Amino acid sequence: MIGSGKFSLNCQVLRIIAAIFVCLIATVVAINVPNPNYADALTKSILFFEGQRSGKLPPNQRMTWRKDSALLDGADKGVDLVGGYYDAGDNVKFHFPMAFTTTMLAWSVEQFKNSMGPDLQHAMEAIRWSTDYFLKATNIPNVVFAQVGNAEGDHNCWERPEDMDTPRTAFAVTAQAPGSEVSAEIAAALAAASVVFKPTDSAYSKLLINRAVQVFEFADKYRGSYNDHIGSWVCPFYCDYNGYKDELLWAAAWLLKATRKPMYWIYVKQNIINFKSDMESGLSEFGWDAKHAGINVLISKFVLDNPSNANPFLPYADTFVCSVLPESPTNTVRYTPGGLMYKSGICNMQNPTALSFLLLTYARYMKSRVIRCGNIDVTQKMLIRFARSQVNYILGINPMNMSYMVGFGTKFPQRIHHRGASLPSIDQHPEKMGCKEGTPYFLSENPNPNLHIGAVIGGPDIKDYFVDSRPNAAQSEPTTYVNAPLVGLLAYFKAHP
Numbered sequence: 001m002i003g004s005g006k007f008s009l010n011c012q013v014l015r016i017i018a019a020i021f022v023c024l025i026a027t028v029v030a031i032n033v034p035n036p037n038y039a040d041a042l043t044k045s046i047l048f049f050e051g052q053r054s055g056k057l058p059p060n061q062r063m064t065w066r067k068d069s070a071l072l073d074g075a076d077k078g079v080d081l082v083g084g085y086y087d088a089g090d091n092v093k094f095h096f097p098m099a100f101t102t103t104m105l106a107w108s109v110e111q112f113k114n115s116m117g118p119d120l121q122h123a124m125e126a127i128r129w130s131t132d133y134f135l136k137a138t139n140i141p142n143v144v145f146a147q148v149g150n151a152e153g154d155h156n157c158w159e160r161p162e163d164m165d166t167p168r169t170a171f172a173v174t175a176q177a178p179g180s181e182v183s184a185e186i187a188a189a190l191a192a193a194s195v196v197f198k199p200t201d202s203a204y205s206k207l208l209i210n211r212a213v214q215v216f217e218f219a220d221k222y223r224g225s226y227n228d229h230i231g232s233w234v235c236p237f238y239c240d241y242n243g244y245k246d247e248l249l250w251a252a253a254w255l256l257k258a259t260r261k262p263m264y265w266i267y268v269k270q271n272i273i274n275f276k277s278d279m280e281s282g283l284s285e286f287g288w289d290a291k292h293a294g295i296n297v298l299i300s301k302f303v304l305d306n307p308s309n310a311n312p313f314l315p316y317a318d319t320f321v322c323s324v325l326p327e328s329p330t331n332t333v334r335y336t337p338g339g340l341m342y343k344s345g346i347c348n349m350q351n352p353t354a355l356s357f358l359l360l361t362y363a364r365y366m367k368s369r370v371i372r373c374g375n376i377d378v379t380q381k382m383l384i385r386f387a388r389s390q391v392n393y394i395l396g397i398n399p400m401n402m403s404y405m406v407g408f409g410t411k412f413p414q415r416i417h418h419r420g421a422s423l424p425s426i427d428q429h430p431e432k433m434g435c436k437e438g439t440p441y442f443l444s445e446n447p448n449p450n451l452h453i454g455a456v457i458g459g460p461d462i463k464d465y466f467v468d469s470r471p472n473a474a475q476s477e478p479t480t481y482v483n484a485p486l487v488g489l490l491a492y493f494k495a496h497p
Helices: 002-032 038-052 095-115 119-137 151-155 180-197 202-221 227-234 245-259 262-274 276-280 292-303 313-324 350-366 380-394 439-443 480-495
Strands: 143-148 170-174 371-373 376-378
Touching (some): 038 119, 038 480, 095 180, 095 480, 119 143, 119 180, 119 202, 143 202, 180 202, 180 245, 202 245, 245 262, 245 276, 245 292, 262 276, 262 292, 292 313, 292 350, 313 350, 313 371, 350 480, 380 480
Antiparallel strands (some): 143 170, 371 376
């Protein structure tokens, strides 16, 4: 027992030293290196979404190397599913992460629209490109389309979206074969977007919230995971690993924000208790699959003004903060030596952008309130400073002096894992390129012919090292759900440089 106690103590000391080291690096960088051009990064982070568009592109399309694609989506089911976004560097439309992307874009605008300037209009267009699509995907009562495209077939090819000849099968969840996670996330996206459009387009906002209510009722009434019904098509790419209960709470929280109806507060308040074991197992998790931390931060806005409703939301949100900050004695998140949040797996950069967005948002909600993490008092300024350190790392203040946003700064990735960006555009090569004709471009060490401006890729490894290699998808592939929360972060830091 004595030996084990010494080992535990030594581990604790080492963790504290490591946390101090990360903080010192961030402090030194903050003092000696000027902040990046947040305004430029914001513009480019929003432009990225135009390169991910599917369907008939509008006349004001700025990413001109992209053309119309997937114009028959939904035809196999007799419905119109043209539009939406490709999630990453492939040509499949996965609705679960697309919906989360939309929710986060909407939250970014809802929180920081006053700091966006001329970029606000483009951000609104990016949201509407998605919500218009989700209105189509939820147009049939008790049916929610969850995916378009055969991922296995698509991933077997390296071809432009404009040339796709792989199966464009549409997959849906129904009352008999439910998918509460994807349905509830779409409901959350529609509700969040309704908040954003309400001041400028009340009719569209009302359409969105009415559909959100219907889709949420479907998700809640017919409970079940889409893993069990269309899992052979959505997995392993976007399996639901955390269950669907967090999405139900997340959607209800957004419906509460959008409608202010007591029924949604009652739902959240009751089910945060009913789902207690699920919630407490993921208090530090937030992303396309896990909404736990996001629920508590979103609800904290309501309960900070009414302490009688604080439990368990504020304690849960505070636990999230303490689990993330490197100086916290209860920190559970790993960091690279250069100070970037790191979680092993594909596309690490989704973690620093999503979690930093929550920390910044919570900081703005908490104002002068102080969070106690062990013997550390955490203030609003500390959370903002930490979020800035993550954004600065992404934009080039890191050991490799590498911007992980394409087109930002003087040194950025040239060979991102992205079919459209890595193949000659239709303008350059009008002839169709078949499934395997793109393979030489995939394997080439030449830079991509099309600059996918604003794309933020997976980023460096745990040692801050990055290999600019197209086949290295874990590090070099961009995703929409990395950029969506970054939009809000950049808007804030643009206004607070």
